[in-house]
Amino acid sequence: MRVESHSLMDPEIQADPYAYYHALHEQAPVYWMPDAEAWLVTRYRDVQHVLRHPEIWSNDLLGKAGFSMFQHEEARAVLEAEGWPRDTRLQTDPPIHRDYRALVSDAFTAGRVRALAPFVERECDALLDSMAETDSCEFIEAFAAWLPIRVVTHLLGLPGEDARRIKRWSDAWVEPLSSALTLEREIEVARLGVELQKYLAGWMARKQERPTPDVLSTLATATSPDGRPLPMAEKMGLAEHLIVGGHETVTSALAAGTKLLIEQPDVAATLRRDPSRIRNFVEEVLRLESPSQGFFRYAVADGEVAGTRIPKGSMVHVRFAAANRDPEVFPNPDVLDLERPNAGAHMAFSQGEHHCVGAPLARLELQTAFRGLLSRFPHFELATQEPPRIVPGLALRTLERLPIRFR
Secondary structure, eight states: OOGGGGOSHHHHHOOOOHHHHOOEEEEEEEHTTTTTTTEEEEEEHHHHHHTTTTTTSSSHHHHHOOOOOSHHHHHHHHHHHHHHOOOOOGGSSSTTTHHHHHHHHHSSSHHHHHHHHHHHHHHHHHHHHHHTSSEEEIIIIIITTTTHHHHHHHHHOOGGGHHHHHHHHHHHHGGGGGSOHHHHHHHHHHHHHHHHHHHHHHHHHHHHHSSSSSSSHHHOBBTTTTTBBBOOOHHHHHHHHHHHHHHHHHHHHHHHHHHHHHHHHHHHHHHHOGGGGGGHHHHHHHHHOOOOOEEEESSSEEEEEEEEEETTOOOOOOOOHHHHTTTTTTSSSSOTTTTTTTTTOOOOOHHHHGGGGTTTHHHHHHHHHHHHHHHOOOOOESSSSOOOOOOOOOSSBBBBBOEEEEO
């Protein structure tokens, strides 16, 4: 496979990008993508290098690159006129980023995550009980989409009965990441974003008056380092970021991991015999499937990666999914290896300053879910002859549907 003959956005590469990742490793580990107008970085050490130097490659795409998730001015105008422009402070650079991260990081300490374990187990059991009422389901709709959204709803201190609405808003929030929306759909997505913002603003107003021990109360009463109240746009950006980050990637990993168990029944049998290995299975799912395939950085100064000069003003795409299959770091990188000693070194949650703050909670949800699935159902399989399809997109990797049968 010749690198220049393909693109990350080609339908066949979207469906199965792994041979392309290996070709990039060998032929062009730092590659100019003409269709994305960005430098693509794919080797583990090179991605790590970019992540460790935010003074050259900035994560603040909104403030420093003028980047917007919306391609159409009309959609941006809806959000600016009726809600709050997207201001995701967790994507700024250090040292500013650290102050905002500190506002939410306490919710994800080891102790706080352990305290959430009984809730996660109850929600998992309830969803499995519903699945067990029949012998087949569409797994994403029946389970994978709902466990993480119920958990993040609980974490923020919102009513459990609102989870369905929150999921609808969250799903719309990530649609612009595909970079393939029509003007009409972008405007619809912007209006759904306004609905979410007004919902969150209402709850933050209540929690400012009567705080409770949850993340939304923390944001509602938050102050900046200089003591001033945090502007609503910044509170909103943090809350939106937590909802989407706490939901979409876990849903994708649950679906991808279940598909791997169906494709590799010997792995499922091993995990049923020895559930202690589910922890490493989760790490291998995250490494192999990488729900967050990669994100952009912006060169605020001239830089160099693996001998390739990247001029100031360039966009750089760090491809976590390709780094996670770098054979120099992960021998036999395409193999699901329950004994892999460095499985947890993957970049599915990024690394460095912007390592996902919710990673401990995501791991808890995934381990709990796969433990429940494997113990409850001695066998499951695809319920269709057609292989599951991937939702097109550059940043995220998720299945459209996963129909399964089980007993």
